[in-house]
Amino acid sequence: GAPDGGAPDGGAPDGGAPDGDASDGDAPDGPDGATRPDGGPRGQAPTDTHPAPSWLDVETAVALLASPLAGMDPADLRRLGRALRDEERAGGNAVPAPSDVLLARALAEPERLVAHERSYARGARRLGELLRAARARLAAGGTAEEALWLLWDGTPWPARLERASLRGGPAGRNADRDLDAVCALFETAARAEDRVGGRGALNFLEELDAQDIAADTLTRRHTRPDAVRLMTAHRSKGLEWSLVVVAGVQEGLWPDLRRRGSLLEADRIGRDGLAEPLTPGALLAEERRLFYVAATRARDRLVVTAVKAPAEDGDQPSRFLTELGQEPKDVPGRPRRPLAVAALVAELRATTVDPDASPELRAAAAERLARLAALTDEDGTPLVPAAHPDRWWGLAEPTRATVPLRDREHPVALSGSALDQLANTCALQWFLGREVKADAPATAAQGFGNVVHVLADEVASGRTAADLDVLMARLDSVWDGLAFDAPWKSSQEKANARVALERFLRWHVMDRAGRTPAATEHDFDVTLAAGAYQVRIRGSMDRVEADEQGRAYVVDFKTGKSAPTKDEVAHHPQLAVYQLAVREGAVDEVFGGRTPEPGGAELVQLRQAAPKKEGGDALPKIQAQEPLAGEWVGDLLASAAGRVLDERFTPSTGQHCATCSFRASCSARPEGRHVVE
Template sequence: MVDYSDEIAMYKLLAMSVWKLTPREYMDINRLAREERLTLFEELEKLWNIKLGQEEKIPLDEIEDIENPIIEKIFNADSIAGVTNLLTILQSSILKVKDNRPMTEILYEFVKSSGYLDSFVSEESADGLFAVSNIQKFFESIKKYEKDNPDSNIYEYVDFIEYCIEVGESPVVDQSELEDFNAVNILTVHGSKGLEFPAVFLVNLVAQRFPSRNMSDSIPMPEDLIKEMLDKKMSQEEAHIQEERRLFYVGATRAKEKLYLSAASFYGDAKTKKKPSVFLYEILDRDVAEEFNFEKGKVSIDGYEGQENTSIIPKEVKIELMKNFSYSQLDTYELCPRKYEYAYVLRVPQKPNASLSFGTTVHNTLKDFYTLLKTSKEGIEGIVSEPTLEELLKLYNKNWVRAGYDNTKHENMKKEQGEKMLKRYFERIYSNDETPLDLEESFVMHLGESTFAGKIDRIDLIQEDNGVKQVCIVDYKTGKVKKEADIKKDLQLPLYAIFVEEKLGYKVVSAQYIFLEEGVKIEADISQKRREKAKERMVEIIENIKARDFHAEPDMFKCGMCDYRTVCEFAKT
């Protein structure tokens, strides 16, 4: 209801069993959406020939009586009825959002009309009743939010929910409700107070994690207001360790039969080896330092060692991997192999991205602009004039892609930044002495059973020597300027240089990355040695993909920018 272009949310919605969609039917919807460059929401609208929310009321028979051969080919009768029901609910909900109806009313219609609530009630099992209880608690939390924020709306509530998830807030579950379930409870030590379990696992038992670092309060608490006055002779660090020791005692004494103490030498992508928690020495009454000599990347449980899982899909399950690769795919794999698996193997849809839309706009604008320059140089002097700044900005507005922006304000702000960026480019970097030979030149290289395809933004003629055109290849970047070390490792232009010489017969004498946002032009290393290394790395990545090595490489910054952070179990956010 808040953002119909959110493909991850739409995927989760369609994956609900109440719509009776088979995995193959979902794949077909996704395939059609990708082919037609539509969101999943827009693809369903197109298939059912409706526009949700545009009219005050769409007659139910218009949604139900759809005569579309594509629908009949893709869906069975149950899934047609299920998707029709979904679209009917969405239409009603959109109108309720417009009328600012209470969120509880919108959500209640959804869980009832969809059959979602009934699906748990009909189970007549403890699991089903527990699910219904959780739904009820969610309704109560919404009622409380609406009561505390009477002027709020669904957009602000979704922001509130996302913030709660981000900070790790979770409602406390009544322990008595879990007694009939063979399940694992994940709790903070504070949250476990007063509870008991047959087995307890205490994790993160390393220095600076448990006990945690001593972080001083940003606003010091006056001693007169502290209920438990600490020993005046005790330092702040000692007082902190004492409080952490109390928490450790609380956690350890939750176990009725077995207590497991867990620690690791390394966490995530950290390079520094961790030291054991002082509490391990105290509770075990022995030196545990020797037990911390594990190799990074391996785990040890009761003598069993094994590598981390390198793929979401088990190796014994046969899947067909693509044989055609692009630079963006290789770059995604270099960034994180697990992200590659989500994007190109499982093909989980990604939310429309403002950066991607902006990049597409700028690339198309510069292509059209340099086409005018090329035409002016090939035409009759005085009849076809060189392109101007005014024409550049007109092309920018013509090519503007609106998808992916948070709201109109965000879009307008980015559009204004783009105009300033292109003005700066025209004044600092553009020269009418440039002679573009090829624009957005596509290519394909064959590598055994695989192919590598790409598109070169611009190829400029430098000079012609003995009938051989000497050229410079140019690639536009709309992001921040890369570090020198990252540019040296970049595969893109060295690989493109190989293609230009092998397929087009040009001699590549230079290559440039142009970082448009900051108006910076940087030369790339396309020496023979660099080209060979780039090709070796490309082949290595392709071989890793064929071997289904899709291990995760979690990183706080990379995961924070990743569309799959909400579904990836290794995401660090």
């Protein structure tokens, strides 16, 4: 960070992108003489037919968005600015206005933000609506105090300050100061309203302007007597400590023989005018005096550190080390001791349970942890909370809910896909995703599958013609509602959707061993006996067909990029559940009230081509399951029901781990094992 409290070197002080970095994702201006893409000279803004609003300048808009009223961080501002520029380009503006101008425009017209993702646009939209309401209140003769209350009451800022204030500690004190400042602001607004003139908010602004006093940035903060102090050698003059560490005494850094203020030669300004610049000898003497000041601040013990590289052209200790009267001690290799509090706590914790460590060393590590855990600030807030055993994972006994996950007196409700996940994938993934509802939001791939399924249902039911151009027109009407990572990905997936629909149409009109459609998207809800359990199966069959023997044949469309093997299809839980449901009367209503025999089921892989001997790329890959035989499906249902009722959700590794949302907290994965064990 910058020493004056501003942005780090290279960063923009207003929280925007660093110098030379285009905050909206576009390339920065080229070298001198270059031109912009619209043909204009470098350094001039492109022509914009929609400039920023007259009542809200760009700098104020960006400052408001970064303020607690909107609560947007620099990353949110960049993402929103980039999205607004993409929106402009999509609207036909090849060279959109800069991001900050578009942000100001969006803040003045918050309805423009409705279509953008809430994660980064919510704060800007809320603030824009509040600003509009405040302007309307002032235009209707409202007071500045009323407008301020609209802004204050309409944001989450008051609740955040209240929570921080109640927690106490340094953050609580800061929140108390902020609340005091807000109260003073409202008092000023009320006082300004009492002034004569009938100028409304102008009186309030004049009152604020009259009280504008530059802050004293050099005021020293109160420091605790028992704390470590970090400062420069200049600031240490006149002070003393029992222990002083002078770190980084490297040649080239101390002494630093570069001239000070060389650009404007401010170092030459003296009482009698310009003086001669300091010679290297004078600079060396000044640096030596400064090192003497730093070294003499220690009453009892002085530690001076430096780095010595093996190569002669690497970092070398300062020549001043030889003037301390003692031979420097070489410590080869990296320091073994942790140089941060978190690393120190980790080493102490590891030592307390290390079987190879001596009992004395383990006891000493535990005592040091206890001392760290007992450290608090003046408000009683722990300074090293991670040192306390209450904050350590794995020490507490596993908890168990008093209310069971499922009532044993009622059938266990499962879907075909849930049975597949419990039996063949991972029970823990099913529990965290389905029961805890902690799974990631729907992906673009899932949206792809939903669209294709809906269009297949419309064709089978006769609501939409079995024509590729008609289906693509329907696809175009909803495609923009799917969220993709990039425009090229959207185009690629749209082409894949066209291929999938083309394969579906050819499959739809081909002769399928005399089978005819009986129902599409058929919902069912049946209860099955599975060993000692009752299992309620609910779901939807993509298509039910009747074969020449009057049997029911279930078709399930798939749009994924992978397919099960032949052996996996033979015991595919979801297809087997569909056949069981047919046997239990799930399709009686579409077969004239009778219960048909299940004639089998199949997966139609619309995204994958059939083998050459079965039609090649023009047709989808078909994977059929024969009519059920044996008791393996019932055993599978009983095993899944028992696992749910007994709450045995152990993780299982496999290919599904690559796309699992819970890898970081899964004991079967290396990245999650350190969290839960």
